[in-house]
Amino acid sequence: MTAFSLSRPLGLSVPLLCLALAGCGSSAPSAPGELSTTQKLTNLFVFQSTTVPQPSGRPRERDPNWVDPPPETEDETLFCPQVIIAEGGAAIRAQSGPDSGSLRHQISILNVARECRATGAGAFTLKVGVEGRVLLGPAGGAGNYGATLSTQVLRGTTVIARRSARVGATIPSGQGGADFVHIEDNIVVPPGGGDVEIIVSLGTGGATPARARRR
Numbered sequence: 001m002t003a004f005s006l007s008r009p010l011g012l013s014v015p016l017l018c019l020a021l022a023g024c025g026s027s028a029p030s031a032p033g034e035l036s037t038t039q040k041l042t043n044l045f046v047f048q049s050t051t052v053p054q055p056s057g058r059p060r061e062r063d064p065n066w067v068d069p070p071p072e073t074e075d076e077t078l079f080c081p082q083v084i085i086a087e088g089g090a091a092i093r094a095q096s097g098p099d100s101g102s103l104r105h106q107i108s109i110l111n112v113a114r115e116c117r118a119t120g121a122g123a124f125t126l127k128v129g130v131e132g133r134v135l136l137g138p139a140g141g142a143g144n145y146g147a148t149l150s151t152q153v154l155r156g157t158t159v160i161a162r163r164s165a166r167v168g169a170t171i172p173s174g175q176g177g178a179d180f181v182h183i184e185d186n187i188v189v190p191p192g193g194g195d196v197e198i199i200v201s202l203g204t205g206g207a208t209p210a211r212a213r214r215r
Contacts, residue, residue, distance in 0.1 A: 089201025103137025122191030
């Protein structure tokens with residue numbers, strides 16, 4: 001059984017950037033015929049590629065080593081936990097001074113998604129996706145911009161998995177921002193009691209977020 005969900009964080013507050021740039025908190029529109037970042041994120045989950053694969057014109061050969069999973073019963077239900085963005089972890093900003101005109105860049109989480117796949121006996125695997133954007137401020141310029149994305153899975157106070165990855169984008173001269181997509185795959189959640197939470201956070205390092213809020 002597989003559960004999949006894609007959601008957009010609500011109430012993301014980025015006042016400093018909004019003072020300096022238009023279109024704060026949203027991705028730039030895609031060119032005609034170009035996939036949106038949300039579509040790319042969804043395709044990555046479903047097809048393992050940002051584009052939908054074309055039919056090959058012939059049936060796919062069955063892997064002789066493949067073992068069919070046992071049929072699901074009506075009693076088998078899979079609850080896929082929501083993705084939580086850590087308090088203060090939805091965006092990071094770099095500034096050269098205290099005023100809004102000194103903003104160099106901002107890196108923000110725009111969308112989060114997760115996919116759960118049951119593996120039997122109450123266990124399941126997780127795939128967690130984050131779509132984000134890098135925007136330049138008045139004091140910024142072309143270059144490479146990045147941040148550390150931390151992903152944690154907890155059951156109660158027990159950390160089941162903790163991963164960190166560098167995310168970001170290269171912004172060429174004359175462009176004000178760029179999107180990025182990151183996927184953490186094959187996170188194993190063993191069977192057990194208690195609610196499971198998925199927490200993501202942006203930061204300059206890989207520190208564990210102390211507080212979290214639901215999105």
